[in-house]
Amino acid sequence: MASSSSSPAVTERRGIPGASFVHDVQTYLTESGLDVNSALAFLQERLQQYKLVEMKLLAQQRDLQAKIPDIEKCLDVVATLEAKKGTGEPLIADFEVSEGIYSRARIEDTDSVCLWLGANVMLEYSCEEATALLQKNLENAKASLEVLVTDLQFLRDQVTITQVTIARVYNWDVHQRRIRQAAAAAQDS
Amino acid sequence: MQQSGGSETEVTWEDQQNINKFGRLNNRFHELEDEIKMAKETNENLEDASNELILTDEEMVRFQIGEVFAHVPKEEVEERIEQMKEVTSKKLEKLEEEKDSVVAQMAELKKILYGKFKDSINLEED
Numbered sequence: 001m002a003s004s005s006s007s008p009a010v011t012e013r014r015g016i017p018g019a020s021f022v023h024d025v026q027t028y029l030t031e032s033g034l035d036v037n038s039a040l041a042f043l044q045e046r047l048q049q050y051k052l053v054e055m056k057l058l059a060q061q062r063d064l065q066a067k068i069p070d071i072e073k074c075l076d077v078v079a080t081l082e083a084k085k086g087t088g089e090p091l092i093a094d095f096e097v098s099e100g101i102y103s104r105a106r107i108e109d110t111d112s113v114c115l116w117l118g119a120n121v122m123l124e125y126s127c128e129e130a131t132a133l134l135q136k137n138l139e140n141a142k143a144s145l146e147v148l149v150t151d152l153q154f155l156r157d158q159v160t161i162t163q164v165t166i167a168r169v170y171n172w173d174v175h176q177r178r179i180r181q182a183a184a185a186a187q188d189s
Numbered sequence: 190m191q192q193s194g195g196s197e198t199e200v201t202w203e204d205q206q207n208i209n210k211f212g213r214l215n216n217r218f219h220e221l222e223d224e225i226k227m228a229k230e231t232n233e234n235l236e237d238a239s240n241e242l243i244l245t246d247e248e249m250v251r252f253q254i255g256e257v258f259a260h261v262p263k264e265e266v267e268e269r270i271e272q273m274k275e276v277t278s279k280k281l282e283k284l285e286e287e288k289d290s291v292v293a294q295m296a297e298l299k300k301i302l303y304g305k306f307k308d309s310i311n312l313e314e315d
Contacts, residue, residue, distance in 0.1 A: 021202055021205055023201075023202070024199075073254075073255040073256065074255060076254055076255055077254055077255035077257070080254050080259065091259055091260075092259070092260040093254075093257040093258060093259040093260065094251055094257065094258040094260075095256065095257040095258070096256070096257075102258070105257075153213055156209075156212055156213065156216065157209040157212070157213070160205075160208055160209050160212045161205055161209065164200060164205060164208060168200055171309075
């Protein structure tokens, strides 16, 4: 995401406040009317807020990343059933009944499958409908993941900008103290 | 970011963007390393599976599809595993390529940023 070199004006994105870039520390402090410690405190607080949002987004990302292979597995099973349809042979499968205990199932030719929709609801679909539904869910999940990744990138940029600003304000303060010390020493001598 | 002893190097918006980009690339680099590790593991598993297949003399192999183990004839399983190996190899190749590109971009940015900020900036892993 290469933004132009002109004024950085992304004020927020989907509820995440943008960190405004400080061109000059002196101007920033004068304009905001804050002294150095208050400015640093404000920026640190912003940083903590960003970290919280980051944790939330990371958790959502993990969920989605687990969901996608799940949906792909379901699509695989439905495809296998459909492939077996013409042959007239039943599909024999071993499935887990409980941990370490498996049982054998004989699945005859079938036109419909049942899909877990969540919330203790299971619905019967024809193979084609099931494939279409699963496909749509997969695409939605992938699209959501993309948006999430972009959000995270934006967030991380704001975190970096805030961290750099904190460092610069701190350095500016150290520099000012040095100048004052030097001026005081010059006066005394 | 290291806090130096009050240097006066100005940080421009362009510098900030470079720093942001470096941060993003670094994150992507670590993600890629994890993904590459997983892809390599999957490849190894598929290799082991196809070796086992050669050794077995059963006609029907229990092949995992979704959450169940379907009874599938040996040739079909061999085909499927070959296919899966190809898909994983291609994915691994793409990931390695992306990783190389990311590493190159990061090296470029390091040159630029160290050039301007020298000791005031630290871009190494802790």
